[in-house]
Amino acid sequence: MAWALKQELKEQLAAEEGYYRYPLGTRLPVALAYPNSYFVGMSNLGLHIIYDLLNKRSDTACERVFLPERKSLERYENTRTPLMSVENQLPLQQFAMIAFVLSFEMDYFNVVKMLELGKVRVRAAERGDMDPLVIAGGPCATFNPEPLSAVIDAFVIGEGEVIMPALMDVFYQARGEGLSRAEMLQRLAKVPGVYVPSLYEHRYGEDGRLLAIAPGQDVPAKVSRQWLQDLDAYPAHTVVRTENTEFNFYLIETARGCGRHCRFCMAGYCFRRPRNRSLSVVTREVKDALQYKKRIGLMGAAISDYPEINELCKDILGEGLSMSVASFRADSVTQELVDSLAESGLKTLTMAPEAGSSRMRAIINKGIEEEHLFNAMDMGLAAGIRHFRLYIMIGLPFEQDEDVEAIVDLAGRLKDYMEEHGSKGTLTLSVNPFIPKPFTPFQWLPMADKKYVEKAAKTLTQGLRKRKNIIVGVESPKEAYIQGVLARGDRQVGEALLLACENGGSKAFKRAMKECGLAMDDYLYREREADELFPWECLDMGFTREYIYQEMKKAAELKPTIQCFDGCHRCGVCG
Template identity: 65%
Template sequence: MSWKLKEQLKNMLAEESGYYIYHAGGRTRVALLYPNSYFVGMSNLGLHIVYRLLNQRDDTACERGFLPEKRQQDEYVKHKVQLMTMETQSAVSSFDIVAFMMSFEMDYFNILRMLELGKIKLLATERGEMDPLVIAGGPCATFNPEPMSPFVDAFIIGEGEAVMPAFMDAYNRARGEGRSKEEILSILAKIPGVYVPSRYEVSYGLDGYDTQIKPVGDAPERICRQWQENLDEYPGETAIYTENTEFNLHLVEIARGCGRHCRFCMAGYCFRRPRNRSLEAIEKMLVAAKEKGRRVGLMGAAISDYPEIDQLCREILGDGLSMSVASFRADSVTQELVDSLAASGLKTLTMAPEAGSTRMRAVINKGIEEEHLLNAMSMGIKAGIRNFRLYIMIGLPGEEPSDIQGIIDMALKLKDFMEEKGATGRLTLSINPFIPKPFTPFQWSPMAPIKYIQGALKEITNALRKRHNIEVIAESPRDAYVQAVLARGNRKTGQYLLEAYENGGSKAMKSVLKSHKLSMEDLVSHPVSFDNILPWDILDMGFTKDYLKKELIESQQEKPKHTLQCFDGCKRCGVCK
């Protein structure tokens, strides 16, 4: 049956262009694994960037692997076939390095599944000299690697362009010298931006959460996040083309990081400072889109914050291309950007006020006011767009019943405005529970009780149900709780993760915790003391805890103080030395 699974991969590869295949030989073989489906993974720009970065080296051969669909997984298990890569249909276990992209907490279960399908022992301590080195990078690896540390040999803390060249140089040199895996890990641990969990001892406080992590031997006391200062030095665009993907676009990263200081946003803190690619560098990346006849997907934390966005829109449409955007801010969007999106076929304009009341948006430092939403909506209607979507969070720190009513009032007011302006389309509210994330001012804040979240969702849904063409969609509160447990977890959480995986996955997390006399609410629904040593304190993002504490305290004032966005010469948080 392995031939059938190989044929499926070969057929998928035959529909691609842009991939690399190297003959077996002197190159270090890296299996770059995305812990979700091919359809989802091929829309992840980070995968394309790392894939190209590694394959453009003369000593590395990187191939991709994805989580097979459920039916295919059953075939792998039934016929005892190992998980294989796309390019050469080779067993993942035959590679020197297995590298996972860690973008979402719920994919942790998929990482364990892929290791199991690849016949690679789940626990790092059980793998030997002949087993691949298992590494992981991406947002979740950078923010808090501890829950996955029992399974991963080394984490990349920060951006791949800033870490992987030195990582591969050191690995290849050590391997060429005939070093053992333990020796190689000791060498890698000294590279800036590499965290090797086995080189650190962990102890816990009486509450079980205090997590003290101390280096063993000459491993560094803290691991400093690495970031690529000049984005123009590396391309940030689609490397491989396929029709079988969620975003069938030529993806182009125009900026990285965000300086808006939203107090709930991990990316806004851990990808500081905000950096823009030059217009000239972006224009070079548009060439491939024109050659392939692809729609351009502009990627960045807030596309409308790009200083030359109008000029870029003119360039794209002037080349006969169409475009899409990852996100924009209602307070910086321009009519030209909206017109360009409408001309490209956009049917729904998305805005992210995150909260309904002015007070709550001040607490989270969002900086978006009702007038910005109405102005952006007016631009969209003028451009011919008839549908709008709002991203909303509930259960935010300090939220009161009036703030839930504020969401309802805002939705009704915006719907009234749409109808007054002749836009008869749908207004969609996409609602997610707030999850306290590491390295944000709200990292000490509790997650709202699950009954509160369920009640707030019910109140909003019931209030808006009778209004024609208003839709409410929401993330499962129970899934959000699992995410929170994993996001804020320590190494003990890795044990709970493994037990839940062995008992069916994320749905088993509640019963697993109960067997340890814990609950998800025990772990995430209580405030964390400033005195606690947090599981991620071993990492250095460039700013201090005191800075985050100051932001949290300012959010709790009767009139929350607004923190201005990043600006040239700013030294407030410490990232820009």
């Protein structure tokens, strides 16, 4: 059976182009682990970036490891075969370092599962000098690493291109000096952007609330997020090409960060400031992609905000390539961009108003009004696009019943507009319960009651069920509320996570919380005090909590915040 699993990985590798594979023994093996399937993970541009970065070193053989699909997973478990890498089918336990990419809270359960499958001790405190060093980076690691603090030895806080070279240098130096695991972690904690949770003590009161975070000796009181100043110095694109992936594009990153100040969006706060790659660098990457004959997937927080988007579209289509985009904003989209997407075969144009009423959009500082939605729809219809999608959230802070009814009204009027202009296509609403995130103005506020969210979802589905060609899809509230606990979870939640993993995973999480003496309602529905200490406050994103607290107050008062601009020093990120 182990032979069959190895053969499966070899076939996966044979279907790829662009991978690195070094003979065993010539370089130190480092595992880059994505805690989800290969199909999902190979669409993650961050994984490609770090894979390329590590393999370009002269001392490292970075190999990818993914959570097996269900059938293969059962075979690993039944035969007790250790989880293996794609490149050399090396067992996970034999790697000197395991680096996880953390993008989604629900993947925390998969992190534990992968370590178990790989025969690696799950708890960091139980790993010895001969065990792999386990690190993690990515969005979830950056904004709140605490739920996995008992599992991960060190977290990368910020953008890997800045942190990983220094981290790897210290790692190799410590190995060369024969330092113990504890001594190595002490060294790593001094690398800017590296957070070693075992060196910070969290002290709780009798009521279970966090009272203090005490840094150990000779480690920084706060770990500052690191970010690239010059994106042009680090072009970011697909490295390994495969057909077996969720987004079968050649990905190219045009920009990073966002300065729109949407108050619900962690990415807008944790990845400031907004930075664009120059057109010359992006078009060079487009020319490099010509040989692969794949559709170009432009990546960025809002592609339509890229200042030279029209010229870029012309360059891509002029090279005979087609294109797709990760996202765009209805208030900055251009006819040239929409035409280019339509010419590339786009069938559905997606817009993200997030809310149905102008009042709610003011609260979240979205900056998009109905005129922008109808204008973007006009562009789509003019380009021959027949179908449209809206991203909507329910349970937003200060939301009222009439705001939910406004979603029904807006969807109806947009569908009327489609039909008036000759489109019998589908209008789809992708609806998600709102989850408050760390380092955003809404980190103090409760998540909406589950019964309210279920009622709001029912209002949408019943209010639109009689409309032909309107589809309402609502994310499972059950999973959203697990995410809600994990997003703002502390080390106590981390213990419940580990207990849940012992008893079946996410389905056992609610019961595990109870067995650990923790109330999910306290993490979900309690409004935090203005001066309450958060578990993630040993990290520094570059702005003060006072700044985002004022943003929360502005949300309640429906006051706008203008987007980032050159010379702006409001939040402190730009110094």
